[in-house]
Amino acid sequence: AQSVTQLGSHVSVSEGALVLLRCNYSSSVPPYLFWYVQYPNQGLQLLLKYTSAATLVKGINGFEAEFKKSETSFHLTKPSAHMSDAAEYFCAVSKPGEYGNKLVFGAGTILRVKS
């Protein structure tokens, strides 16, 4: 079975500082990996995805993530935090070719950006 662990339920950074949100996965086969963002009272929005092509994936709003197979990690980074980045971030994994496209989510990390 696939699973996702997000280290740190809350992360706080200063505006302009580096954002690092950690995600480790467990999968029996090379997975698809995703980061979603949820703003208050809104649905989830896809930030970026990894699909076994380039290991460094660029997403929207300046975010990127690097797939590291040896570390089973897919950490999300952004060089300079902006106030508008404050939200909850979810890492998710799915199994390529699995009928039904089931996404397994981590528990989420709330990002707080201080001015």
Add this chain to the structure above:
Amino acid sequence: DTAVSQTPKYLVTQMGNDKSIKCEQNLGHDTMYWYKQDSKKFLKIMFSYNNKELIINETVPNRFSPKSPDKAHLNLHINSLELGDSAVYFCASSHRGGLGPSILTFGAGSRLTVL
């Protein structure tokens, strides 16, 4: 022109009642989902339908009955509501997927509170 719309956005009801949440997507997707986000923010898949056919049913009590009248709609009916059903329910849709991963588009969520 909302892509995935859910109604109602908020629902407060008494234990034992029966309630429904409706979902519609205008993206032309052939697969729709219901996810449940509990009080600890864990997101877990409940059901997935492809072209009105149930393809994922994740050990959900049979008090929950999804209904897909056509591939643009997936409604969730819940009988005999219990306190533990209080959660945010997210509808999502996607193409079934070919060589790459399916990208889910989520609705804004329906917050159900059972008293």
